[in-house]
Amino acid sequence: MNKISKEEFEKALERLKEFKRLVSRFANKEDCIEYLMEESNLSRAECEQAYEFYSKLDLSDEHIQLAKSNL
Numbered sequence: 001m002n003k004i005s006k007e008e009f010e011k012a013l014e015r016l017k018e019f020k021r022l023v024s025r026f027a028n029k030e031d032c033i034e035y036l037m038e039e040s041n042l043s044r045a046e047c048e049q050a051y052e053f054y055s056k057l058d059l060s061d062e063h064i065q066l067a068k069s070n071l
Contacts (some may be wrong), residue, residue: 004071009067013064016054016057016059017059019054020054020057022066023054029051033047033048033051036050041051
């Protein structure tokens with residue numbers, strides 16, 4: 001199994017948090033999906049999948065610490 005460095009993990013974590021902040025700015029899912037489609041040129045299905053994935057992602061301190069302990 002390939003391991004990532006602490007620096008790589010921190011960068012990835014920051015990108016995840018950035019996306020979650022972006023998604024939270026929208027009043028509803030549909031507005032967010034439309035924005036993602038316009039900005040990324042991805043299909044509706046791809047943007048919906050990304051939205052669903054990131055909206056379910058638990059970035060609580062507890063989960064982050066657990067992930068860090070496994071590096």
